[in-house]
Amino acid sequence: MNYWLMKSEPDVYSIHHLAAEADQTDYWDGIRNYQVRNFIRDDIRVGDRAFFYHSQCKVPGIVGTMRIVREAYPDHTAFDETEKYFDPKSDPDNPRWLMFDVQLDAIFPNIVSLAELRQHEQLAEMRVVQKGNRLSITPVTEEQWNYIQFLSAGN
DNA sequence: GCCAACGTTGGC
């Protein structure tokens, strides 16, 4: 089983949006970066766990956890001209972009902010705290996962 | 709103 960190802009889609969905389950769409596409294709599997991270907002940070409930299938939003992430180069017969489904696991009682993540030496290797990191999905180690769970409990 | 970092595009 793998662990991940997934970014979303709360103004566009926050953890509360996910919480309001039927079965608290939704698809994770709009990935248009090849490194991340390859994570989806090769590594993200049913049963994996993921942090939900709010980016591009006043207090960026980890706001909760999710489970992957369906793995890699074509991102249909790439085929729809009216979609923000429409990509005319993605052929429905050979889809370039993939999505997957997530189910909400828990909303943290308090955000574990990026500023807080940066204060812990144990998390220094996380991609999200490193300068210039722009990947919207990044791997997390089991140790990092467990440590952040500990922080989220208010430690 | 600024700007650094990085990915992608396209001319050559």
Place this chain on the structure above:
DNA sequence: GCCAACGTTGGC
């Protein structure tokens, strides 16, 4: 295949 130009991300 190189690399300049451009677009996007995302913290601050």
